[in-house]
Amino acid sequence: MNLNLDYDRISYLLNPEQFKDIKITVIGLGSGGAPAVDHLTMNGFRNWDLYDHDILEPVNLVKHPRMRKDLGRLKVDIQKEWILDRNPDAKVNTYPENVLQSENFINSIKTSDLILSCPDLKIIREFISDKCVEHQKPFVTASVFRTGIGGEIYSYIPNETGCYRCLNLHLMNNNAFIPDDAFGLTDEEEEKIYGLGEKDFQASGLSVDIQTISLIQVRMAMSVLLRNFDTSIPKMNFNWIVYGIRPKKGIFNQHFDIRKFNLKPQKACNCSNK
Ligand SMILES: [Zn+2]
Numbered sequence: 429m430n431l432n433l434d435y436d437r438i439s440y441l442l443n444p445e446q447f448k449d450i451k452i453t454v455i456g457l458g459s460g461g462a463p464a465v466d467h468l469t470m471n472g473f474r475n476w477d478l479y480d481h482d483i484l485e486p487v488n489l490v491k492h493p494r495m496r497k498d499l500g501r502l503k504v505d506i507q508k509e510w511i512l513d514r515n516p517d518a519k520v521n522t523y524p525e526n527v528l529q530s531e532n533f534i535n536s537i538k539t540s541d542l543i544l545s546c547p548d549l550k551i552i553r554e555f556i557s558d559k560c561v562e563h564q565k566p567f568v569t570a571s572v573f574r575t576g577i578g579g580e581i582y583s584y585i586p587n588e589t590g591c592y593r594c595l596n597l598h599l600m601n602n603n604a605f606i607p608d609d610a611f612g613l614t615d616e617e618e619e620k621i622y623g624l625g626e627k628d629f630q631a632s633g634l635s636v637d638i639q640t641i642s643l644i645q646v647r648m649a650m651s652v653l654l655r656n657f658d659t660s661i662p663k664m665n666f667n668w669i670v671y672g673i674r675p676k677k678g679i680f681n682q683h684f685d686i687r688k689f690n691l692k693p694q695k696a697c698n699c700s701n702k
Pocket residue numbers: 590591592593594595693694697698699700
């Protein structure tokens with residue numbers, strides 16, 4: 429039996445042989461990052477540096493696509509196994525490290541064509557953005573708004589679009605920050621915060637809401653990665669998507685409320701002088 433991934437059914441849409449050398453570094457293999465990597469793998473991307481120091485835990489099973497038998501294992505190891513099962517041709521390097529302290533991370537950025545930024549914390553998204561600006565590498569980042577009401581997908585192409593700090597500058601200059609409490613709390617979160625005193629509790633989204641955002645992230649990543657190839661995936665003329673999944677008063681008026689923007693490098697930002 430031929431073990432290579434057979435692209436026959438999708439070859440009229442794209443030719444993975446064209447981009448077999450493209451390399452992607454991923455930060456975060458949680459309930460958003462893992463399905464994103466799965467889809468990119470099925471679409472023929474096969475060179476990976478994976479960063480995540482977490483293990484799969486029982487509380488992840490309501491959101492994360494991996495199996496119960498994998499509980500207790502490093503998420504990078506589970507993902508590597510999944511990629512190699514799907515495409516034995518793939519090359520996967522795993523780094524169970526926090527990128528803020530990793531000695532390998534800069535080399536991964538330098539040798540990659542795109543950084544897929546899927547961490548939980550904003551401070552890490554900012555760090556990834558700064559390093560991508562420094563080394564002039566594109567990234568695509570995605571985050572899910574509290575309680576999974578929607579999410580945001582944002583890409584950076586050096587000298588073309590603004591970086592993640594540009595996004596914050598833009599939001600501040602336009603008074604467009606949505607305060608956390610505007611998203612409201614679930615009953616569960618209220619109970620956790622007011623009943624049990626767990627101040628750090630983050631209201632998570634449902635698996636379906638998280639994966640909705642990560643699939644848009646994959647789409648945007650493919651359009652950035654393949655922007656110089658002749659495929660059925662044209663380049664997007666925007667780099668920032670705010671996607672409202674369900675209605676919330678004062679934020680999203682309806683289900684599937686999509687807003688798209690093209691954010692240029694902001695003059696006050698470091699990235700515009702590169
Ligand atoms: Zn910038």
